[in-house]
Amino acid sequence: MKLEELKYIDCHSHPHDEKYLKENINIDEVLLDLQNDGGATIAIGTDYENSKYAIELSLKHENVWAIIGIHPADNHKEIFDKNKFEELLKLGGKKVVGIGECGLDYYYFDKIKTENLNFNEEKEIERQKDLFIKQIEFALEYELPLVLHGRPSKNTMDAYMDMLDILESYKTPPSPPLIKGRKQVQGHAHFFVGNLEIAKRFLDLGFLVSYDGPITFSEEYDEVIKFYPIEKIMIETDSPYASPKSHRGEINYPIYVKEVAEKIAMLKNLSVEEVLEITKNNAIELFLKKFY
Numbered sequence: 001m002k003l004e005e006l007k008y009i010d011c012h013s014h015p016h017d018e019k020y021l022k023e024n025i026n027i028d029e030v031l032l033d034l035q036n037d038g039g040a041t042i043a044i045g046t047d048y049e050n051s052k053y054a055i056e057l058s059l060k061h062e063n064v065w066a067i068i069g070i071h072p073a074d075n076h077k078e079i080f081d082k083n084k085f086e087e088l089l090k091l092g093g094k095k096v097v098g099i100g101e102c103g104l105d106y107y108y109f110d111k112i113k114t115e116n117l118n119f120n121e122e123k124e125i126e127r128q129k130d131l132f133i134k135q136i137e138f139a140l141e142y143e144l145p146l147v148l149h150g151r152p153s154k155n156t157m158d159a160y161m162d163m164l165d166i167l168e169s170y171k172t173p174p175s176p177p178l179i180k181g182r183k184q185v186q187g188h189a190h191f192f193v194g195n196l197e198i199a200k201r202f203l204d205l206g207f208l209v210s211y212d213g214p215i216t217f218s219e220e221y222d223e224v225i226k227f228y229p230i231e232k233i234m235i236e237t238d239s240p241y242a243s244p245k246s247h248r249g250e251i252n253y254p255i256y257v258k259e260v261a262e263k264i265a266m267l268k269n270l271s272v273e274e275v276l277e278i279t280k281n282n283a284i285e286l287f288l289k290k291f292y
């Protein structure tokens with residue numbers, strides 16, 4: 001596939017998610033329709049097996065690429081086995097374009113505390129941080145960008161603040177150094193819900209952010225979207241979840257990412273075509289340029 005022929009890229013989706021299977025949706029047809037519309041997507045892994053499925057799907061479709069990694073909260077039993085993920089890199093070849101979705105997720109802590117009186121929040125945070133750092137170092141070793149999952153607890157920015165403290169320690173030169181002689185981390189914060197302060201810290205790191213369906217029916221993201229440079233923004237669906245306004249409550253598809261572009265275009269005083277083109281190029285620069 002010639003990247004310049006693409007019209008847009010949904011930088012974060014889960015086309016291999018079981019929700020599509022449960023709804024008897026033929027995902028191969030969905031991805032073919034996306035390709036015929038000039039679109040592409042990046043399938044995101046959430047653990048080893050899920051990452052493997054993402055790769056297999058990417059190898060079947062020229063307009064699909066894969067991210068491999070372990071979600072901070074979806075599979076508490078899985079540790080990051082470097083050897084197994086190196087096998088996935090070999091399996092996917094140039095179709096594996098990043099590591100994730102990894103990061104920190106504190107959103108469910110309150111719920112877990114009510115269901116499990118023995119829940120130890122400090123140990124859970126320690127587990128997530130250790131898992132996150134292992135994937136950062138793996139990404140650095142293989143010079144791949146990170147796809148970040150950050151979900152703070154209610155009415156806070158706590159998970160983002162902890163993630164940024166870790167990421168900032170890898171800056172060049174790091175102070176204090178965690179790893180000597182390594183390149184600075186790169187990547188993007190997916191499904192970004194950070195405030196202006198958090199956005200400024202990500203921008204200082206050179207990270208991109210991406211937005212999806214909820215920005216089309218909520219104004220709480222508007223200030224940060226207006227602030228963040230369009231050259232550092234990507235668009236996503238997180239499908240089959242997080243549908244945009246016109247399909248709210250329904251299953252989501254990568255092709256719906258154009259509605260996200262419409263809202264960003266309005267906030268940035270740009271045409272939809274400009275937003276689709278710029279965000280596409282941003283995704284190409286971050287994920288695909290080194291392979292093509």
